[in-house]
Amino acid sequence: MTLKRFVLRTTTSLLFAAYVLFASTFLLFTVLEFVPSLAKHTSLQQIRYYAQRRDYQPDPTLVFLPSRAGHASRLDTDFLGDQYSPDYGVPHAAIPYHATYTPDGFRENSSSPPFEIMLIGDSYVEFGETDQLTLSEQLTLLSGLTTFNLGRGWYGPFQYLELFKRYAPRLKPRYAVLCFFDGNDIEDTKQYLRWRKGKSYYTFVFSTKNYLGRYFTALRDSYKFLFKQVERMVERRRSTIPATAAVPKQGESRSSEVHPDLGLVTLRDHLLPMRFNYWNHPLTTEQLLQSEEWQAVGQVLKDFQLLAAEHGTVPVTLFIPKKVEVYGAFYSPRSGHNFLQRIREHMRFENNSHDAFLTIAEQAGIRAVDLLPGFRTLAREGTVLYYPFDTHWNPLGRRTAAEMLAASLRELPPSATSVCDGCVR
Numbered sequence: 001m002t003l004k005r006f007v008l009r010t011t012t013s014l015l016f017a018a019y020v021l022f023a024s025t026f027l028l029f030t031v032l033e034f035v036p037s038l039a040k041h042t043s044l045q046q047i048r049y050y051a052q053r054r055d056y057q058p059d060p061t062l063v064f065l066p067s068r069a070g071h072a073s074r075l076d077t078d079f080l081g082d083q084y085s086p087d088y089g090v091p092h093a094a095i096p097y098h099a100t101y102t103p104d105g106f107r108e109n110s111s112s113p114p115f116e117i118m119l120i121g122d123s124y125v126e127f128g129e130t131d132q133l134t135l136s137e138q139l140t141l142l143s144g145l146t147t148f149n150l151g152r153g154w155y156g157p158f159q160y161l162e163l164f165k166r167y168a169p170r171l172k173p174r175y176a177v178l179c180f181f182d183g184n185d186i187e188d189t190k191q192y193l194r195w196r197k198g199k200s201y202y203t204f205v206f207s208t209k210n211y212l213g214r215y216f217t218a219l220r221d222s223y224k225f226l227f228k229q230v231e232r233m234v235e236r237r238r239s240t241i242p243a244t245a246a247v248p249k250q251g252e253s254r255s256s257e258v259h260p261d262l263g264l265v266t267l268r269d270h271l272l273p274m275r276f277n278y279w280n281h282p283l284t285t286e287q288l289l290q291s292e293e294w295q296a297v298g299q300v301l302k303d304f305q306l307l308a309a310e311h312g313t314v315p316v317t318l319f320i321p322k323k324v325e326v327y328g329a330f331y332s333p334r335s336g337h338n339f340l341q342r343i344r345e346h347m348r349f350e351n352n353s354h355d356a357f358l359t360i361a362e363q364a365g366i367r368a369v370d371l372l373p374g375f376r377t378l379a380r381e382g383t384v385l386y387y388p389f390d391t392h393w394n395p396l397g398r399r400t401a402a403e404m405l406a407a408s409l410r411e412l413p414p415s416a417t418s419v420c421d422g423c424v425r
Contacts, residue, residue: 025219047225048203049218058207061162062155063195066105075099081389083275088259090273092389100131107134111146115171117409118148118313120160121179122188124320125151127392135179138402143409148173154202156188157300164304168311175314175409177369178304180297182353183278183322183391189293189300260338265330268382275389276339278322279346285355294356301364314412317361318405321372323386325354326379369408371401 044050056064078094100108108131109115119125119136126149128134136149148171150163160178168176195201200208205217258264264271281288288294301317308315324346331343354372361368375385378400385397393401 047221049221063201073101084389107149115148116145116174118173118176120150122155123153138399143406156185157297158192161300177316179318181320258336260336262336263339264332264335265327266332276324280349285352288356298360305364315366317368319370326375
């Protein structure tokens with residue numbers, strides 16, 4: 001066989017194999033798109049694209065709704081933390097999580113109407129190890145006011161405003177609290193602006209109209225899933241090495257290196273390992289405010305203020321700092337080297353996004369309840385307010401936030417009069 005003939009035959013075989021692969025996977029994808037219930041009877045729902053199709057449904061303004069919306073439901077599980085990895089070598093116990101959801105797809109409220117406080121936000125408002133430990137329930141307990149929880153993970157400022165539009169006419173709350181999480185609400189805004197242009201919102205491509213794009217996303221997620229399964233099989237075959245604690249005691253020399261991504265913070269002479277996943281952008285406050293996404297959030301707050309006035313509601317914003325803004329200043333030089341590189345740059349711009357948000361809140365004439373100063377004071381005293389290996393507050397952090405918010409709400413007027421003079425900086 002000549003070389004030319006061999007190359008031609010090989011190329012033809014490869015093209016035919018590619019065609020068969022494309023045709024078969026595209027046919028399977030098309031069937032599952034038009035009959036999504038079939039995926040329930042396969043292992044495909046372990047793949048991210050099909051898991052999202054199972055758990056969410058498209059919405060024309062919110063991007064998506066959870067599939068549980070429309071009926072009450074319950075979630076019972078355990079979690080280690082969205083930032084935990086056994087590679088860190090730190091012993092970590094699973095935390096029980098039991099959540100009840102209303103027919104609207106939000107966390108259960110112990111309050112009955114009329115609702116005095118509408119609490120709008122992302123997973124920080126939704127999160128709670130039990131129904132009694134959400135931010136809204138802690139706020140009810142501490143303020144004596146009835147609350148309605150409108151927290152939903154993956155939502156951002158545009159969705160917060162849409163939720164206010166949908167629920168304010170029916171609930172007619174005295175106060176509406178828009179909870180801004182400094183970790184990802186700006187990125188959520190950027191993703192929403194992308195989605196408006198027909199692109200995906202993060203990985204939620206099922207809400208786009210691009211059929212071929214959805215197919216390639218499903219294909220990519222499928223292969224990632226397969227490769228991960230192979231990696232797990234290989235890992236199980238490897239000999240296991242006993243894990244050693246990554247955190248040395250004070251005055252003790254380390255026998256092993258701290259994981260490069262792990263931060264160690266010093267709290268009252270005690271080294272606590274933490275994983276940080278959100279960092280400030282290396283820009284000044286003024287540079288941030290000039291960006292499209294920050295200007296969009298500023299407009300959201302102005303629209304929020306105007307709509308609240310129409311409904312006789314007092315608008316309030318709650319600034320939720322990310323973990324690194326609270327504990328970053330207490331880092332130990334014994335931390336992992338990747339963390340040390342990130343934290344040194346972060347500290348140069350430690351307050352840039354915090355100051356940017358307070359600026360746009362003041363420009364919108366909305367009261368801003370700022371949790372950062374109080375949280376930093378408690379951190380300096382050795383108080384742990386966040387889960388070390390999760391993005392979110394622990395129960396003490398949630399209760400502390402509720403205390404600060406309740407104290408601020410007591411200072412506000414009971415109707416939607418101008419509260420700009422009371423803005424907290």
